[in-house]
Structure formats: structure tokens, C-alpha cells
Amino acid sequence: MAPHSPGTDQIDTLLWIGFVAAAILIVAVNVGLLYALRRYRAERGAEPRQITGGRRIQLRVAAVLGIFAVAIFVLSVLYTDKARETPVTGAAGLQVSHSEPLKITTTGQQWLWRYDYPNEAFSYYKLVVPVDTAVELDLVSTDVVHTWDVPDLAGKRDAVPGKTNHVVFSADEEGTYFGQAATLSGQAYAAMRTEVEVVSPKEYEAFIESQKEDIQAAQDRVVGLIENGETP
Amino acid sequence: MSAPAGRPELVIDGFPPRRPRWVEIATSPDHKDLGRILITGALGFLFIALVELLLMRLQLAIPENTFLTPVTFNRMLSLYGATAILFFAVPLALGFFCYVAPLQIGARGTALPRLGQLGAWLFIAGATVLYAGFLFTPTEAGVNPLPPLSGIAFLPNNGVDAWAAATGLATLGFVLIAIDLVATLRRLRAPGMAWRRLPIFSWAAAICSWLLLVIGPVMLAAITMLLIDRNFNGIFFAGDAGGAPLLWQHLSWIFYTGAYMLILIFALGAIGEIVPALARKPLFNRGAVIASMVAIAVLGTLAWMQNMYTAPIGIGWMYFAMAMSLALIVPFGLIFFNLIATLTGGTVRMRAPLLFAAGAIVAISIGLASEVCHSMVALGWRLQHTTDSTAATHFALVGGAVFGGFAALHWWFPKMTGRTMGETLGRLSFWTMAIGILVAFVPLFIAGAEEGQVVDAYKFFNGTGVNADNLIATIGAFVLAAGILMTLVNAILSREGGAPTGHDPWQGDSLEWFALSPPEPHNFDLLPDVRSARPMRDIRKAIARRSARVERPGRESQPVA
Numbered sequence: 001m002a003p004h005s006p007g008t009d010q011i012d013t014l015l016w017i018g019f020v021a022a023a024i025l026i027v028a029v030n031v032g033l034l035y036a037l038r039r040y041r042a043e044r045g046a047e048p049r050q051i052t053g054g055r056r057i058q059l060r061v062a063a064v065l066g067i068f069a070v071a072i073f074v075l076s077v078l079y080t081d082k083a084r085e086t087p088v089t090g091a092a093g094l095q096v097s098h099s100e101p102l103k104i105t106t107t108g109q110q111w112l113w114r115y116d117y118p119n120e121a122f123s124y125y126k127l128v129v130p131v132d133t134a135v136e137l138d139l140v141s142t143d144v145v146h147t148w149d150v151p152d153l154a155g156k157r158d159a160v161p162g163k164t165n166h167v168v169f170s171a172d173e174e175g176t177y178f179g180q181a182a183t184l185s186g187q188a189y190a191a192m193r194t195e196v197e198v199v200s201p202k203e204y205e206a207f208i209e210s211q212k213e214d215i216q217a218a219q220d221r222v223v224g225l226i227e228n229g230e231t232p
Numbered sequence: 233m234s235a236p237a238g239r240p241e242l243v244i245d246g247f248p249p250r251r252p253r254w255v256e257i258a259t260s261p262d263h264k265d266l267g268r269i270l271i272t273g274a275l276g277f278l279f280i281a282l283v284e285l286l287l288m289r290l291q292l293a294i295p296e297n298t299f300l301t302p303v304t305f306n307r308m309l310s311l312y313g314a315t316a317i318l319f320f321a322v323p324l325a326l327g328f329f330c331y332v333a334p335l336q337i338g339a340r341g342t343a344l345p346r347l348g349q350l351g352a353w354l355f356i357a358g359a360t361v362l363y364a365g366f367l368f369t370p371t372e373a374g375v376n377p378l379p380p381l382s383g384i385a386f387l388p389n390n391g392v393d394a395w396a397a398a399t400g401l402a403t404l405g406f407v408l409i410a411i412d413l414v415a416t417l418r419r420l421r422a423p424g425m426a427w428r429r430l431p432i433f434s435w436a437a438a439i440c441s442w443l444l445l446v447i448g449p450v451m452l453a454a455i456t457m458l459l460i461d462r463n464f465n466g467i468f469f470a471g472d473a474g475g476a477p478l479l480w481q482h483l484s485w486i487f488y489t490g491a492y493m494l495i496l497i498f499a500l501g502a503i504g505e506i507v508p509a510l511a512r513k514p515l516f517n518r519g520a521v522i523a524s525m526v527a528i529a530v531l532g533t534l535a536w537m538q539n540m541y542t543a544p545i546g547i548g549w550m551y552f553a554m555a556m557s558l559a560l561i562v563p564f565g566l567i568f569f570n571l572i573a574t575l576t577g578g579t580v581r582m583r584a585p586l587l588f589a590a591g592a593i594v595a596i597s598i599g600l601a602s603e604v605c606h607s608m609v610a611l612g613w614r615l616q617h618t619t620d621s622t623a624a625t626h627f628a629l630v631g632g633a634v635f636g637g638f639a640a641l642h643w644w645f646p647k648m649t650g651r652t653m654g655e656t657l658g659r660l661s662f663w664t665m666a667i668g669i670l671v672a673f674v675p676l677f678i679a680g681a682e683e684g685q686v687v688d689a690y691k692f693f694n695g696t697g698v699n700a701d702n703l704i705a706t707i708g709a710f711v712l713a714a715g716i717l718m719t720l721v722n723a724i725l726s727r728e729g730g731a732p733t734g735h736d737p738w739q740g741d742s743l744e745w746f747a748l749s750p751p752e753p754h755n756f757d758l759l760p761d762v763r764s765a766r767p768m769r770d771i772r773k774a775i776a777r778r779s780a781r782v783e784r785p786g787r788e789s790q791p792v793a
Contacts, residue, residue, distance in 0.1 A: 001683060011614050015681070018605035025561070025604065029568045029597040036575035037590060040511065041582065048513050048578045058520040058566065065565040069558045076554060076608035083610040084547070110386075139544075144381040145477060147542055147617055151684040155613025158542045160478060161380055162471025165544040178696075182542075182617035182686040184309075184374040186381060187302045190689035 004152045004177065004198075005169040010083035011155055014076065021072050083155065086134055087170035093133035094201040101134035101168060108139065108146030108159035110185055111192035121211040127196045130204040131174050139165040144186065150179030150196050158183060171198040261345035262753055263416075266409075267331025268648065269352045271641075274324035275720060277315050277359065278634070282713045284312040289672075293706040295694040305690035306372035307391075311362065313375025314395060318402050319359050321633035322491055325498035326351075326409050328640050329437035331648065333413060335744035335751060336431045338422025338759045338767075348412035354405030362398035371395035374688060376484050377458075379469035379477045384462045393462060400455040403487075407448035410441035417441070422743070424762035431742040431765075432515060435522050436501025440494045443529045447490035454483035478543060485536040493532035495629055496596060497525050499636025500567055503589040506643050507571050509740045510586045511578030516570040518765060524563035531556050531563070541612040550609045557607035564600055568593065584658035585738075588639035591666055595631025599624050602677065617687050620680025623673040630669055630712075638662075638719050645723065646737045650749040651730030654722050661718035668712025675701035675708070741766035 003012040040048075086101055094102060104127065105116040116122045129135050139148055139159040149156035154169040171177070181192035199207065225231070250256075257265045288308050291300040300308065334342055342348055365371060371391035373382040382392045417438045421430070430438075458480065460466035467473040469480050500521075508515045515521060537545065537553035571593065580586070602624035606612050615621060638661075645653045679685040679701035685692055692698055736745040745768045747755050760771055 007610075008614075011610050014608055014611045015605075015614065018608050018611050022601035022605055025565075025601040026598055029565075029572075030594055032572040033568075033575075033590060033593055036572050037580060037582070040575055040578050040580045042512075042579040046579045048511070050514055051516075051577060052514055053517045053520075053570075053573060055517075055519075058517055058570075061569050062562050062566055065562045069561040072561075072604065072608065073555060073558050076558075076610065077551060080547075080550075080608070080610040083613075144386055145378050149617070149684065149686065151614060155610060156542050156617060157613070158544065160471070160544055162477065163544040180684075180686050180689075183378070184306070184381070184688040186386060187306070187372075189306075190302070190686075190691045193693075 001151055004172050005154060006085070006087045007083045007154055007169055008152060010079045014079040014083070017072075017075055017079070021068075084168070086136065086168045089134045089170065090132035092131060092201075093170070094130040094204060101136040102129070103136050103138060104129070106137040106139050106148060106159065106167075108141040108143075108148065108181070108185075110143050111181070111188040113148065113181075113192075113194045117208055117211075119208065119212070121208045121215065123211060125194060127194065128204060128207045129171060129196060129198055130201040131171055131198050133201070134168065134170045137167040139167060145183050146185050146192070147182035148179070148194070149182040150177050150194065152177045153196060156182050171196070174198050174200065261341070261349060263330050263334045263342045263345065263348065264648075264751060266345075266348050266352050267327045270323045270327030270330060270355065273356060273359070274320050274327055275723070277319040278324075278716065279720060281312055281316040281320055282716060284308045284315065286709060286713055288312065289706040289709040291690060292692065292702050294703065295696075295699055296691050300690065302690045303372055306374065307370045309688055310371040310374055310377070310395065314362055314399060316629075317488070317491060318399055319355070319362070321495045321629060321637075322406060323355055323402075324633060324637045325440060325495060326406060328498070328502065328644065329413055329440065330409065332644055332744055333434045333437040334416055334420070335647075335747055335755055336434045336742045337417060337420065337425050338743045338756065338762065339416060339420035340754050340756065341420075342412050343415035343419050344412045347408050351405040351407075351409035351412065354401045354408065358398040358400070358402030358405065361394055361401060365391050365394040376488065379458065379461065379480050380471070382458065383469065393459065396455045396458050396462075400452055403448050403451050403455070406444050407452075410444035410448065413437055413441040414445065422759045422762055429762055429765045429767075432504035432518065432521060433501040433742070436497050436504070436525060439525050439529050440497050443490055443494050443497075443533065447487045447533060450483050451487035454480055454487070478545070481540055481543060482536065485539045486533060489536040489539065490529075490533040492629065493528050495632045497528055499592050499596065499632035499639075500525065502636055502640035502643065503571060503592060504567075505740070505742065506585045506589045506639055507574050509738050510581045510583060511575050512581075512739070513574055513578040514741070514766060516573035520566050521570050524566045527563040528560060531559050535560065535607070538607050538612070539616075541609055541616060547609075554607050554609050558604065560600075561604065568597065584653065584655055584662065585639050585642040587659065587662045588635050588642060591662060592631050592635035592639055595627050595635055595669055599626070599628025599631055603628065614684075615681060618680030619676040619685045619687055622687050623676040623680065626673050627669065634716060635665070641719070641723060643738070644744075645726065645730075646733040647744055647747070647749050647751070649727050649730065650732060651726055652733050652737060653726040653730055657718055657722040661715050661722060664715030664718060665712055666715075668708055668710075668715050671708025672705050672712050673708070675704045679705075736768065736772075739772070741769050743767050746771060
């Protein structure tokens with residue numbers, strides 16, 4: 001797994017910060033514990049001095065821990081704010097609007113993702129987006145709670161019925177990125193996967209056109225069948 | 233180990249049981265029988281939870297496995313979640329609180345014994361209802377059955393209703409037991425047993441009981457709404473009709489996060505008894521540990537939205553939850569510091585309870601340090617809902633409820649039965665469990681953080697880079713289960729076959745060691761005035777002084793062999 005979007009770059013850095021912080025905490029507790037257990041093994045009959053600690057040392061330890069917690073908090077806020085910023089569409093990206101990201105309505109339904117592009121094209125399972133372009137997915141759900149998760153491109157977010165959630169990313173490289181829904185949504189939950197294909201703006205526009213034509217053709221065929229009195 | 237014969241008290245015996253033993257226990261208002269029901273029941277459900285866990289791990293041993301059907305897997309998952317938390321961890325903690333706390337405060341019983349007894353029976357009723365689901369269709373809505381999936385439209389069979397009724401009955405039972413404990417701890421302390429002299433484990437009992445009084449009713453409300461939604465066309469959680477699916481998430485996470493803290497406070501309370509006694513030193517700073525336990529209960533519960541970073545809630549709420557969960561570093565860190573400082577300079581006797589207590593500290597520290605990563609909002613978007621969170625939760629809760637629970641079991645087993653648990657089997661069990669938990673859950677950390685393997689899924693796919701991780705995790709789960717089984721077997725064998733002990737096998741400082749092992753129905757014939765936080769140490773000293781005066785001439789007059 002490797003980050004391919006400005007947001008996941010930030011998350012990746014934060015992962016290392018978190019890893020170091022967790023390692024410091026684990027090492028501090030366990031080295032202290034194991035050292036004390038080995039060093040102070042009982043000798044028979046010895047009665048240790050009944051030492052207890054005063055308030056001052058507790059306050060000092062609490063202060064050190066507090067500073068540690070505040071440092072992690074500040075770093076997390078800094079990186080989280082950067083990670084959730086809407087990225088800027090680059091020179092190689094799709095030039096639609098200067099400030100607005102490409103908005104794609106993403107609908108979770110048991111057990112498939114539907115992507116509705118601007119100008120009426122849609123696709124199931126596979127999302128096609130132009131490279132180096134700010135993309136905003138508006139997550140909604142028609143049935144139960146689903147979680148959209150393509151870890152290379154963005155942090156995961158839930159699609160909850162009745163509320164819209166947002167994911168922003170801008171893929172830095174063409175290619176295919178895989179993802180899997182991450183909240184239990186019923187029987188076929190584990191099979192609810194998705195695929196993001198990042199292509200050049202030209203290929204993206206061609207895809208939208210062909211998708212629209214295919215959808216139109218399919219609709220025409222169904223309408224034709226119904227007019228002929230057949231069941232589609 | 234001093235013999236009970238030297239104790240200056242009257243011993244009354246000879247009340248023959250009038251009814252069969254199980255009827256006596258089932259209808260007994262004695263807090264020790266209540267504790268025994270809860271602990272025995274909880275350990276039984278630990279076994280059942282293990283079976284469910286192993287079935288799921290077998291399914292996840294190889295990619296795209298077909299050992300379990302998706303529906304069976306989801307049922308195992310849902311039952312495992314309810315069993316492990318509501319029918320093992322929480323009742324185990326409450327069982328020890330009910331058994332030990334009244335003894336520790338020098339009470340002759342609890343304040344509201346019938347209420348506590350009703351609580352234990354509601355717990356058993358809840359478990360029966362949950363597993364009665366096998367008569368029709370057990371729940372398949374997951375560990376936390378989120379609406380709308382748990383709504384009538386998506387799971388129309390009665391499995392979710394059974395889950396809701398079971399959870400509701402058990403939670404109500406826990407709340408009643410908590411009321412009994414709060415009343416007991418407030419009203420029935422022995423003369424001189426001021427709050428500042430209360431043993432750490434009784435403090436844990438008080439804090440956990442208050443915590444249950446806060447979070448229990450929240451869960452009961454949520455469950456009531458779920459049942460109304462499912463059965464009477466309610467719209468509490470129906471997004472399209474003016475309700476909110478997120479409401480359930482808030483309410484249930486308040487309960488689950490609080491229960492998580494309750495389990496950890498229980499474990500730390502037990503460890504806070506074991507470490508000082510086996511290091512032969514007082515706890516380094518009682519006040520700091522007690523204040524930290526209170527802080528954990530408050531901050532931990534307020535951090536409930538830490539579980540909802542991916543949900544559509546405002547970023548401000550997420551930062552609030554992050555502040556609360558990162559603040560937990562201070563109280564947990566202080567408690568660990570004080571435990572280590574207690575060991576420092578002591579004479580540490582490395583008996584089985586201390587082994588398990590040390591294992592609990594190691595496991596809890598690994599779990600909570602990972603939770604720190606999960607609390608960092610953007611990182612939570614990456615790590616939550618992956619097997620990384622499975623591993624973090626299991627390190628903390630297996631560390632708290634199983635390692636901590638077994639430490640408590642080894643510690644108070646002599647008090648409950650008059651016999652010690654086998655030390656060799658205990659050590660073997662501990663090392664097997666220690667290897668097992670590392671092998672079972674470290675690979676899941678890697679699979680979750682590196683490859684993003686999602687949680688709760690009945691299968692994973694070839695080519696996602698997690699094949700080896702999952703196979704190793706399955707092997708580790710079996711090792712862990714073998715270790716846990718050894719202690720369960722050890723407990724069963726030692727009930728009749730363990731080495732008999734006196735009333736004070738560990739030279740503990742609190743008053744439960746003043747009672748006989750097992751204690752009489754009324755606990756104590758007479759009680760000393762409590763003059764310090766270590767009343768049993770005072771008693772031992774007084775006995776030593778007096779017997780030195782009395783016994784010296786006797787010894788001199790012994791015939792020479």
C-alpha cells in the first residue's frame with residue numbers, strides 16, 4: 001500500500017508519528033515493568049522498606065504524560081486539517097472549473113457501489129477519474145451503512161442513509177486502485193469491493209461519452225422491448 | 233502462611249443445609265454465592281466465546297475459504313461480540329466485585345442482597361435468550377448491530393430481537409448489581425473504613441458501579457428504541473422517516489466504550505491488590521491510582537465518538553473525542569508508573585497471580601498504545617474498521633478481562649475455595665497464553681495497518697497480501713485458546729484437589745484475608761477497628777506481638793527428643 005493522493009500523504013506521515021508515539025509508550029511501560037520484576041526478585045525473609053511516593057513526583061509524571069498527549073493532539077490536528085483539505089487540480093488534470101472539485105455522487109447499496117458522474121453518466125463497481133484532478137465523492141446510502149475505503153487514495157468514510165458524507169482526493173498517478181467496503185452490511189459484505197481507475201483527462205471524457213451512449217442504448221432497447229409488449 | 237488456629241475469634245458451625253446445594257446457591261442472598269454464580273457463568277461463556285472465535289479464525293485461515301457460509305460467519309461474529317463482552321468480561325468483573333468488595337470493607341453482606349440476586353438471574357436469563365436464538369435464527373447483525381442493517385427491513389427474522397432482549401436483560405441485571413454494590417460500599421463499611429482507607433479493588437468496584445449506573449440506562453434506552461423500531465413501526469433510527477441511524481451509534485458507543493473502561497478498571501484494581509502484596513510494599517501512591525481510575529471512567533466514556541471518525545459527524549466532534557481519548561494517556565500512564573514504582577525496591581515473589589498481572593499490564597499497554605494511533609483523527613480514517621482495530625481491542629480487552637481476570641482468579645481462588653490453584657499448570661497456561669496473544673494479534677496489526685484488511689469480513693481475497701498474516705493469526709488463536717483452557721481446567725481440578733491453604737495465603741493487606749477460606753455465610757465473627765489502609769497488616773502485627781508473649785514459655789517447656 002502506498003499513498004497516491006495529497007491526503008493519504010498526510011495520513012502516511014501521521015501513521016509514522018503514531019507508530020513512534022505508540023512505540024515510546026509500549027517501551028516505556030514494558031521496559032520499566034520487566035526491569036523492576038527482574039531486579040527486585042525476592043530474597044527469603046527480607047522485608048523491604050515501606051516506601052510510598054509523595055504528590056510531587058506524581059505531578060511530574062502526570063506533567064510529562066500530559067505534554068506527550070498534547071504534542072500528539074497538536075500534531076494530529078495539523079495533519080488531519082491538511083488531510084481533509086480539498087486538493088487543487090493540477091496542470092495535467094481535467095480543467096472544468098478552477099475552484100470546484102469534480103463531484104461524483106457515490107451510493108452504497110447492498111453490495112455494490114454506484115458512481116454518478118456529472119452529466120448523467122454512471123457506473124457500478126468501477127470508478128473512473130482523471131489523474132491530478134480534485135475529486136469529491138458525496139457518499140450516500142440507499143439501504144444500510146457502508147464504508148467507502150480505497151486506502152491508497154483517501155481515508156475511509158461511512159455512507160449512512162439520510163446523511164451525506166464526503167471524501168476528497170486527487171490521484172497523482174494513472175493506474176488501478178482497489179478498495180473494499182469496511183462496515184458489516186449483510187451476507188455478501190466481504191465481496192463488496194470497488195476499483196478506482198485513474199486515467200488521463202482525455203480517456204476520462206471518452207469513458208463518460210461511451211458510458212452515456214451505452215446507457216442510452218440499453219434504455220432504448222428496454223423501451224423498444226416494452227413497446228413490443230415483451231418483458232425486458 | 234499463618235494457621236487460622238491462632239486467630240482470636242469464635243467459630244460457629246453446624247448449620248446443616250436444608251435444601252439441595254444448587255437450590256441453596258440459587259436462592260441465597262449471600263454476596264459470595266452471587267459472586268460465584270457470576271464468575272462461574274462468566275468463565276463458562278469465556279469457553280463458548282473461544283469456540284466462536286476459533287471457528288471464525290478457521291474460516292479466515294486461508295483466502296476465499298468456504299468452511300463457514302457468510303451467514304454462519306456473521307452469526308458467530310455477532311454471538312462472539314455479545315458473549316465476550318456482555319456474558320464474559322463484564323459479569324466476571326462484577327462477580328469478583330460482588331465476592332470480594334464486601335469482604336474487603338468488612339461488611340457481613342450486601343445492602344440490597346435480593347436486588348443483586350435478581351441481577352445475577354437477569355444475566356442468566358439474558359444469556360439463555362441469546363442462545364435460544366439457535367432454536368430459530370441467531371442474530372447476524374454484527375458485534376454492534378447498526379441500524380438500518382439491524383432494522384426489520386434487512387433482518388426480518390427474530391435474531392436481532394433475541395440479541396436486543398438478551399443484551400437488555402443482562403444490562404438491566406448489571407445495573408441492579410451495581411446499585412447493590414454502590415449501596416453496600418456507601419453504607420456497610422466497617423468502623424474506621426473511611427473512603428481514604430478503602431482497598432484499591434473496592435475503589436474499582438465503586439467506580440465501575442457508578443459507571444454502570446451511567447452507561448447501563450443509555451444502552452437500555454437504545455435497545456428499547458431498537459425493539460420499538462423493529463416491532464412497532466418506530467422511526468427512531470429510520471433516516472428517511474425523520475429518525476437518525478447515527479443516534480444508535482452514539483448511544484451504543486457510549487455503552488461499549490464505558491464497558492471497555494469498566495473492564496480495564498477492574499483489571500487494574502485487581503493488579504493494584506496483587507502487585508503490592510507480592511512485592512511486600514504498599515502501593516506507591518494510592519491517591520494517584522484512585523484518582524486515575526476515576527479519570528479513566530469519565531474521560532474514557534466521554535471519548536465514545538472515537539469510534540465514529542468515519543461517520544458523517546462534524547470535525548469538531550472528532551477533535552473532542554480525540555482530546556478525551558488522548559487525555560487517557562495521563563491516568564493510564566500514572567497507574568502503570570505507580571505499579572512499577574511499587575515493585576521497585578520490593579521483594580517480588582513471582583507467583584502465578586503476579587505473572588498474570590504482569591501479562592495483563594504488557595497486553596493492555598500494547599492495546600492502549602495502538603488505541604492512541606486510532607484516536608488520531610486522520611489516522612483513524614486509515615486504521616479503524618481494519619484488523620488493526622481488532623488487534624488493538626483484543627490486546628486491551630484480552631489483557632484486561634482474561635489476563636487480568638485470571639490474575640484475580642488465581643489471587644482470590646484460595647479465599648473462595650480454601651485451596652490454591654496449581655502453580656505449575658498456572659505458569660504453563662500463562663506462557664502459552666502470552667505466546668498465543670502475540671502470535672494471534674500482532675499479524676493482524678500488520679494486515680490492518682499495512683494492507684488495510686477490513687474487519688468482520690467472512691473472507692479475504694487472494695493477492696491482497698494478507699495470506700501469511702491470517703494463517704499465523706489462526707495458529708496463534710489456537711495457542712491462546714489452549715492456554716486459556718489450561719487455566720479453566722486448573723480451576724476445575726483445584727476446586728477439590730488444590731493444596732489446602734489458610735485464611736491468608738498471600739499475606740494480603742485487606743480485610744478479606746481476615747475471613748476464613750472459604751468465608752462463613754456472615755463473613756466475620758468480629759471485626760477489628762480499621763486504623764489504616766492496610767488493616768490486615770495491622771492485625772498480623774498485633775497477633776505476632778501477642779503470640780510472642782504467649783508462646784515463649786510454651787516453646788521452652790517442649791520435651792527434648
